[in-house]
Amino acid sequence: MSLAELLSLRDRIAIVTGASRGLGKAFATALAEAGAHLAIVSRHLDELQDTAAAVKNCKRDVLTLQADITREDQVREMVRQTVGRFGGIDILVNNAATERQNLPPEQTTLENWSFVIDTNVNGAFLCAREVGKVMISQKRGKIINMASISGMIINKYFHGGSYDVSKSAVVALTKALAVEWAKYNVNVIALAPGYYGTTPNKKWFEANPEIYKQVIDMIPLKRLGTIEELAALVTVLASEVSNYITGSTVVIDGGYTLW
């Protein structure tokens, strides 16, 4: 197979959860640029329209789906509709997640804690499980779980631990599913991004210039990551290039976690 063939996602079917904004929107667009057809998911159908337009711009098919990943019935329906429309699923980018609550642990209510764990861990599990059933029957598939450097280290600027615990669990979930599903030729890979120039991050850094300076000081490559770099990596991991990668967490943080 040529390098171009290895990298191509021509006519693959991909689901991207949390595709209405931020990284998920960029992932869906990049997968479409690489040739995939897309099912894009969030809780608000109207907010998926920009991403749908970007996919259509690449002359790829797009299905917009309203689903809350914490709701088992809605995740099942997401998979049912995707298979109904496209006939199978080759790629899941398990991207939807909720923000950190940023409260000290002693002030974190069970409700706050459970909300983060329910979305970031249980939601990711439900999506992987339901898509995994389809991939097992196909004997083929790639699942890319969005973890974070907060799954490898404790993020010093955010309190409470729920987000760090949730992303550590995504790393562990990736290993567990990789072991279980290797026999079905399903690869499960996690991404652990560091600090990226997403809109909320940029606003946060603008409001806290001293934190921005400290963060950049801690990054050996001395800059934030770009969304384009991360989206390109997702397309590579979704391609045949990653056939011998499973259970790994790929850290892309400019070296932040090296210290």
Ligand SMILES: NC(=O)c1ccc[n+]([C@@H]2O[C@H](COP(=O)([O-])OP(=O)(O)OC[C@H]3O[C@@H](n4cnc5c(N)ncnc54)[C@H](OP(=O)(O)O)[C@@H]3O)[C@@H](O)[C@H]2O)c1
């Ligand atoms: N941004 C970074 O620098 C960074 C760094 C490391 C890791 N990450 C990880 O990368 C992923 C994307 O981050 P982001 O910054 O792009 O996030 P974001 O801007 O907050 O977007 C989150 C997306 O998930 C959707 N979503 C949230 N809860 C959902 C639910 N229960 N069911 C379905 N969809 C839901 C949101 O849409 P609705 O609200 O419409 O549902 C939205 O599309 C996350 O897993 C995050 O933890 C991000």
